[in-house]
Structure formats: C-alpha cells, structure tokens
Amino acid sequence: MTSVFSTVSGRVRGRAEDRGVVAVLGIPYAEPPFGADRFREPRPRRAWEGIRDCVEYGPISPQSAQLPGAPNWAPCDEDILSLNVWTTAREPGAGDGPLPVLVWIHGGAYTFGSSAQPDFDGTALARAGLVVVTLNYRVGFEGFGHVPPDGTHFCPPNRGLLDQIAALEWVRDNITSFGGDPGNVTLAGQSAGATSVACLMAMDGARGLFRRAIAHSAVGPVFAPELAEHFTRKVAAEAGITATQAGLAAASPQALVQASDAAVEAYRQEPRTGHLSWDPVIFGPVADGHLLRADPLDLIAAGAAPDIDLLVCHTTQEYWLMDAVGSCVEATNEEELARFAADFGLPDSLTAGYRRLVPEATVREIQLAVYGDLSFGEYSNRLADAHARTGGRTFLSRFARQRGGSGPGVYAWHCADIPFAFGNLAAESVQFLIGGPPTPADHRLSDRIVAAWAGFAARGEPGWEPVDDASPDAIRVWGTADPDRGPDFWRHGATLRALWSGFTYRPEQP
Known part of the structure; x- marks a missing residue:
C-alpha cells in the first residue's frame, strides 16, 4: 500500500494506521487566512516542492476552547485551513474501483472545535469501505463575524462556509489520488457542522460538490444580518476598538477571541438580554441574501436540493x-x-x-x-x-x-x-x-x-x-x-x- 499521494499542490506522505488504513493529516487546502487575506475568501494553496510529510494534524482555528485529546490554538498558528484523509487505497489501478467519500464538518457552536478531536478519527469508517475526509475551517469571529465594508474592500460573511466549500473543491480535484470517487461524496456534520451541511445543500457555491448529506443534531435558525452586526459592535466594544474594518483588522485574532468570550459572559450575566442570557451563541451563518439567501430550512422547503439524499439524526x-x-x-x-x-x-x-x-x-x-x-x-x-x-430521499433516525x-x-x-x-x-x-x-x-x-x-x-x-x-x-x-x-x-x-x-x-x- 502506498503512503505517498499526489495533489494539485504537490505530493504528500501519510502514516500507516490500523489494519491497512493510511492517514494523511494536515494537508493544506487553502492559503493561511491572515495578513492581507484576513477576513477574505479562502485562496487556493500554492504548490510546494518535493514530498510534504502529513503525519500530524494541522493547527486549529483561533479559539479559547481546550478540548480533551485535541490540540489547543496558539497565537502563532496561522496555517489553519487543512484537512485529513483516511484511505485503504492501494497503488493506482490495483483496486476494484474508486471508493465512496465521506467529508466531515465538526461542530462547536461555530466558535470552537477542530478536525483533530479523537472522536473524528476516520480509521473505522475507512475500514468500512469509505475514503474519509475531515477538515478545519475558520470559527469564531475569523469565520463568522460581521466585518463592515470600508468602501475599498468587501469582507464576505459566512467565511467559515466558504472555507468548507474550498475543502469540497479540494476533494473534487484531488480525492481520486486517494482512491476516492469525486462523483460519490457524502457531506456529514453534527451540531454547527450539521447546519453547515444544510446551508451548503442550499448554497449555489456548493452545487455539484456532493450528492448525499448526513446531518446530526442540526441547530437553527441562522442569524439575520442585523444580529451579526449587533454582535460585531458588542465584540468591538469588549475589545476597545472601533467596529470598522480597519479597527477589526488591527485587532489580533487573540484579542477578538478574548473579546468574544467577554461578550458571551456579559450576555449570560444580564437577564434583560432575553434569550441570549440562557446559553449565548454569538457566531453562526448569516442569511445575507446573497451567499446564503435565507435560513436553510426555508430554502430546502422551497426545493433547493431535491437531488441530494439526506440522513437526519438527533439525540433524544x-x-x-x-x-x-x-x-x-x-x-x-x-x-x-x-x-x-x-x-x-x-x-x-x-x-x-x-x-x-x-x-x-x-x-x-x-x-x-x-x-x-x-x-x-x-x-x-x-x-x-x-x-x-x-x-x-430522506432518512430519519434518533439516538x-x-x-x-x-x-x-x-x-x-x-x-x-x-x-x-x-x-x-x-x-x-x-x-x-x-x-x-x-x-x-x-x-x-x-x-x-x-x-x-x-x-x-x-x-x-x-x-x-x-x-x-x-x-x-x-x-x-x-x-x-x-x-x-x-x-x-x-x-x-x-x-x-x-x-x-x-x-x-x-x-x-x-
């Protein structure tokens, strides 16, 4: 079995896992979204020379969460847009045809989490006959915070969703090398990841990138633009900066993480903030009328994705x-x-x-x-x-x-x-x-x-x-x-x- 695979950006080397599975971890699928690329759409990854060792998970998106068994974010971490592949593929031409692909989007209230959590190791699903892909995307303010236009630059909303689309495009362009079938991709997620799946089912930018969807514990609804703008003003106030593109770009990712945590705690301590006082979540997809035209529930009800098979589950x-x-x-x-x-x-x-x-x-x-x-x-x-x-075609289950x-x-x-x-x-x-x-x-x-x-x-x-x-x-x-x-x-x-x-x-x- 090979452990070296070719991608459009260069060759990568993975590591052998249990019972014939190879894990290729931390493959970059886009450029680091910082510096001049901060708050912008993800850009394709530049090519590298030689073979890139991909045997460890990549850095995770800015966040304060410290989850069991998963890496923590450090302020120096910028190369955060990476994905992981588990496959049983042998040398090209040695198998019985391409394998179905499952792409996983993690949850975490759009604020924390990563593909490196031990829950999401793809070895068992690969042994069951799939090529498994898990991915990191921008969470928190970096991925979902509203950034006002400044007359020169437009910073799109739903940047975390755009990252997910970029990862799916990487799968379309590269998964054949790992033994996967780019025409048989299932997109799966849980919680914020499940609603991301529902959003992508209804977004024009993701059309044709997957044919089936699994949504466990989808959370809704999404935000109106006015709510996203409200949260930006709150986070900016907590950070002591202006709620402008220049003010937000000048603040470090760490400062915005800390300000976001402070905003959540302020809502929690003030009963007069209504539903935000119970268990506040201040980031999420925005029904901006363009990238995501409305709540995915409304879009799916209007027939946005009848050609995609859907498996839904929630816990009781x-x-x-x-x-x-x-x-x-x-x-x-x-x-x-x-x-x-x-x-x-x-x-x-x-x-x-x-x-x-x-x-x-x-x-x-x-x-x-x-x-x-x-x-x-x-x-x-x-x-x-x-x-x-x-x-x-819709299947329903409960855990x-x-x-x-x-x-x-x-x-x-x-x-x-x-x-x-x-x-x-x-x-x-x-x-x-x-x-x-x-x-x-x-x-x-x-x-x-x-x-x-x-x-x-x-x-x-x-x-x-x-x-x-x-x-x-x-x-x-x-x-x-x-x-x-x-x-x-x-x-x-x-x-x-x-x-x-x-x-x-x-x-x-x-």
Missing part, C-alpha cells in the same frame, strides 16, 4: 449535555421557566404540554427538554420533513442510548452519538460523553451505526425505509438495553411534535 436528550458542562442558566421555578419560554417566543401551551406528557418531570427537566428540541430536535425533524416534501445503573450515568445527550458513528468508543477522551468504558452492547450499536453511514454514503441506503407518504413514521431509533436515565419525552414522538406545530423558526434578530 440534547440539552442535558449543556447542563452537565454548566453552559445553560438554570430555570429553578415556574416563574423562571415562564421567562425562559417568553424569551424564546414560545407559546405558553408548549411547556404545559411537556408537563402533561411527563407529569413527574421537574422544572429543570422540562426546561432542558424544551431547549434541546427548540435548538436541535425539532429543527432537525423539520429539515427532514421539508426535504421529503420536496421529493428528496436514544443512555447509561444508568450504579456506574457513571449519561443521557442520550448532544454529541454522544458521534463516537458511535465514527467507531471510536475506545478513545479515553470520549468516556465522559458515553459514560465510561464501552460495553459489548455499545460496540454492537456502534457497528450498526458505522454500517448505516457506510451504506448511505456508498449507495444511499442506510438500512431502513425513507420518510415519505407511504412511510411517514420510518424512523430508526438507536439504543441499547441500558436502564433509562431521566425523563424521555421522545417516547411520545408524534404528540411531542404536535406541540410545536404553532411555532415558526425565523432568522434570529437582535
């Missing part, structure tokens, strides 16, 4: 993770629960409906259930509904695996499904997510989800029926026989969804 207890890590302000009584609902524009009947479904649930449990469904569960389901109604009993317990919470989908349950860094070392039942569940992803990426067939008029309830539920932990509102799936029938997602306003 999404927001319990945010409670565990302390990011969500707690509603401790009925008055605070009512304020929570009002701050998000939810009808009074919604929380009452959740209480009727699970009468024994506490105020906190109702808040977490509503918050998780508002942010992830209902939005994800509406993406599936909208795509199916416009003729797109319900919990762990109770006498050991460390976990819910079916946000992010817990991803180590199962990548087959990376043994990584020490994921044990918090899955509640300790995996059991034999966990490994069997992971094998089934890996096979579903591989089947969907290869043939558009994950192993169950698509959602359509004949099979409106064709939903695969992923779980094990572990004891239940916490209230499971999703046992009342159809009734639960009916509670949301009067709610409409709109791009977030200031």
Whole structure:
C-alpha cells in the first residue's frame, strides 16, 4: 500500500494506521487566512516542492476552547485551513474501483472545535469501505463575524462556509489520488457542522460538490444580518476598538477571541438580554441574501436540493449535555421557566404540554427538554420533513442510548452519538460523553451505526425505509438495553411534535 499521494499542490506522505488504513493529516487546502487575506475568501494553496510529510494534524482555528485529546490554538498558528484523509487505497489501478467519500464538518457552536478531536478519527469508517475526509475551517469571529465594508474592500460573511466549500473543491480535484470517487461524496456534520451541511445543500457555491448529506443534531435558525452586526459592535466594544474594518483588522485574532468570550459572559450575566442570557451563541451563518439567501430550512422547503439524499439524526436528550458542562442558566421555578419560554417566543401551551406528557418531570427537566428540541430536535425533524416534501430521499433516525445503573450515568445527550458513528468508543477522551468504558452492547450499536453511514454514503441506503407518504413514521431509533436515565419525552414522538406545530423558526434578530 502506498503512503505517498499526489495533489494539485504537490505530493504528500501519510502514516500507516490500523489494519491497512493510511492517514494523511494536515494537508493544506487553502492559503493561511491572515495578513492581507484576513477576513477574505479562502485562496487556493500554492504548490510546494518535493514530498510534504502529513503525519500530524494541522493547527486549529483561533479559539479559547481546550478540548480533551485535541490540540489547543496558539497565537502563532496561522496555517489553519487543512484537512485529513483516511484511505485503504492501494497503488493506482490495483483496486476494484474508486471508493465512496465521506467529508466531515465538526461542530462547536461555530466558535470552537477542530478536525483533530479523537472522536473524528476516520480509521473505522475507512475500514468500512469509505475514503474519509475531515477538515478545519475558520470559527469564531475569523469565520463568522460581521466585518463592515470600508468602501475599498468587501469582507464576505459566512467565511467559515466558504472555507468548507474550498475543502469540497479540494476533494473534487484531488480525492481520486486517494482512491476516492469525486462523483460519490457524502457531506456529514453534527451540531454547527450539521447546519453547515444544510446551508451548503442550499448554497449555489456548493452545487455539484456532493450528492448525499448526513446531518446530526442540526441547530437553527441562522442569524439575520442585523444580529451579526449587533454582535460585531458588542465584540468591538469588549475589545476597545472601533467596529470598522480597519479597527477589526488591527485587532489580533487573540484579542477578538478574548473579546468574544467577554461578550458571551456579559450576555449570560444580564437577564434583560432575553434569550441570549440562557446559553449565548454569538457566531453562526448569516442569511445575507446573497451567499446564503435565507435560513436553510426555508430554502430546502422551497426545493433547493431535491437531488441530494439526506440522513437526519438527533439525540433524544440534547440539552442535558449543556447542563452537565454548566453552559445553560438554570430555570429553578415556574416563574423562571415562564421567562425562559417568553424569551424564546414560545407559546405558553408548549411547556404545559411537556408537563402533561411527563407529569413527574421537574422544572429543570422540562426546561432542558424544551431547549434541546427548540435548538436541535425539532429543527432537525423539520429539515427532514421539508426535504421529503420536496421529493428528496430522506432518512430519519434518533439516538436514544443512555447509561444508568450504579456506574457513571449519561443521557442520550448532544454529541454522544458521534463516537458511535465514527467507531471510536475506545478513545479515553470520549468516556465522559458515553459514560465510561464501552460495553459489548455499545460496540454492537456502534457497528450498526458505522454500517448505516457506510451504506448511505456508498449507495444511499442506510438500512431502513425513507420518510415519505407511504412511510411517514420510518424512523430508526438507536439504543441499547441500558436502564433509562431521566425523563424521555421522545417516547411520545408524534404528540411531542404536535406541540410545536404553532411555532415558526425565523432568522434570529437582535
């Protein structure tokens, strides 16, 4: 098996992994987005001479997060637009034809995360017959902050999405050398990565770059331009600079990271900031009317991508993770629960409906259930509904695996499904997510989800029926026989969804 591959920019050398897989890590797909290129569209990577050793992950985007098992960002890191490839390809011409390709976009509230997290190692999926690509893109202000025009230069919004398109273009132009089929690409992501996938499904700039999509726990809606401008003024004030292109460009990436963190904390400490006081996220895709014309849910409902197969999943207890890590302000009584609902524009009947479904649930449990469904569960389901109604082949699943009993317990919470989908349950860094070392039942569940992803990426067939008029309830539920932990509102799936029938997602306003 070869470990040297040719790209349009030059040759790269990877490293051997387990059981015939080669990992080629930290391949640059665009120029470093700093200096004169800061806040601009990504530029193609210049060619290099000789063979470039690609055996370590590349630097990550500016951020303050320090995630288990992943590298931290350092202010000197600039070559951040890189990707990683896992393949079982042999010498050209020695195989049985090109392999299907899966491209992964990480989540992290558009503010943190990277392709180097241990959860996203592509070895198991490569052994399942895929060429796997994971990528870094600009997050935080560098990727999604609004930069006002100055009359000379235009700094596009949604730069993080433009980075993702550039990575997909790299896949189109180079993946054949790694044994992959550029005509059979599946784009996958979770949380912010899942909504990135939905955005790219609806963006003209990504047209033709992938034929299938996997969206786990898509979060919505996207921002209105006025909200992005509002957050820029807030971040600039925290940084002590003017909210102009010149002022923002003069501030270091580290200064904008620190100012962004300060802005989030200020929103969290001030109840009068409405929904931003509960668990503020200040960066995300912007419905700018040009690059991204509207919220992807509306665009997909209007038939933006009927030719793309879609697999949607969400967990049944999404927001319990945010409670565990302390990011969500707690509603401790009925008055605070009512304020929570009002701050998000939810009808009074919604929380009452959740209480009727699970009468024994506490105020906190109702808040977490509503918050998780508002942010992830209902939005994800509406993406599936909208795509199916416009003729797109759509598959729907839910991740319900919990762990109770006498050991460390976990819910079916946000992010817990991803180590199962990548087959990376043994990584020490994921044990918090899955509640300790995996059991034999966990490994069997992971094998089934890996096979579903591989089947969907290869043939558009994950192993169950698509959602359509004949099979409106064709939903695969992923779980094990572990004891239940916490209230499971999703046992009342159809009734639960009916509670949301009067709610409409709109791009977030200031």
